[in-house]
Amino acid sequence: QVQLVESGGGVVQPGRSLRLSCAASGFTFSTYGMHWVRQAPGKGLEWVAIIWYDGSNKNYVDSVKGRFTISRDNSKNTVYLQVNSLRDEDTAVYYCARGGDYMDVWGKGTTVTVSS
Amino acid sequence: QSALTQPPSASGSPGQSVTISCTGTSSDVGGYNYVSWYQQHPGKAPKVMIYEVNKRPSGVPDRFSGSKSGNTASLTVSGLQAEDEADYYCSSYTGSNNFVVFGGGTKLTVL
Numbered sequence: 001q002v003q004l005v006e007s008g009g010g011v012v013q014p015g016r017s018l019r020l021s022c023a024a025s026g027f028t029f030s031t032y033g034m035h036w037v038r039q040a041p042g043k044g045l046e047w048v049a050i051i052w053y054d055g056s057n058k059n060y061v062d063s064v065k066g067r068f069t070i071s072r073d074n075s076k077n078t079v080y081l082q083v084n085s086l087r088d089e090d091t092a093v094y095y096c097a098r099g100g101d102y103m104d105v106w107g108k109g110t111t112v113t114v115s116s
Numbered sequence: 117q118s119a120l121t122q123p124p125s126a127s128g129s130p131g132q133s134v135t136i137s138c139t140g141t142s143s144d145v146g147g148y149n150y151v152s153w154y155q156q157h158p159g160k161a162p163k164v165m166i167y168e169v170n171k172r173p174s175g176v177p178d179r180f181s182g183s184k185s186g187n188t189a190s191l192t193v194s195g196l197q198a199e200d201e202a203d204y205y206c207s208s209y210t211g212s213n214n215f216v217v218f219g220g221g222t223k224l225t226v227l
Binding site: 035037044045046047050059060061062095097101102103104106107108109 | 119148150152154156161162163164167168173203205207209213214215216217218219220221
C-alpha cells in the first residue's frame with residue numbers, strides 16, 4: 001500500500017545537525033512532489049519545504065532558509081531534509097507528505113528535540 | 117507569510133452541523149482555488165479531508181464539504197459524529213516562495 005516512513009530524528013544540541021529521511025513505497029515516487037511539515041509540541045502544523053518531482057525546484061519557509069535543505073533520490077524512493085544550525089524552536093515532529101498544492105499521503109513523523 | 121486565521125475552537129452536538137472558517141488574504145486563499153483541509157486526531161498524522169476548495173478524496177464521507185468566498189474558506193461538517201472530534205487545519209497555496217501556509221487549527225468538540 002501507499003506508505004511514507006520517516007526516520008532520523010533524535011535529541012540534538014543547539015547548533016548541531018541532523019538528516020531526516022522519508023522512504024516511500026506503493027506508488028511511483030518520481031512523479032510526485034514531496035513536502036516536509038512540522039508540528040511543535042502542542043502547536044499547529046507548519047509547512048517547512050517542498051521539492052518538485054524531479055528535484056528541479058525547492059521552496060522553504062522563511063524561518064529555515066539557509067539552514068535546512070530538502071533533497072531527493074528517486075532511485076531510492078527517498079526524500080531527505082538536512083537540518084543544520086538547529087535551534088530550540090526547531091523542536092517538533094517532522095512529517096513528510098506527498099503532493100503539490102495539497103498533501104494526500106502523510107507519514108507518521110519523526111521527532112526532533114533540540115536540547116542542551 | 118502569516119498563518120491563516122482559524123477560530124481556536126468549535127463545537128456541536130451529534131447530528132448537528134458546524135462550520136469552521138479560515139481567513140487569509142488575496143495572496144493566498146483569495147487568489148487561488150487551492151485551499152485544503154486536514155483532520156488530525158491526537159497523536160496521529162494529519163489526513164486530507166478537502167482539497168482544491170471543495171473536492172473530497174475517495175473515502176472521505178460526504179458529510180464534509182468545503183467552500184470559499186473572497187479571502188475566507190469554510191469547512192462544514194454535517195451530521196456530526198463522535199469520531200469527528202479532532203483538530204482541523206486549513207491550508208492554502210500562496211504562489212510565493214513560501215509555497216503553502218497553514219491555519220492555526222481549530223479544535224472541534226462533539227458535545
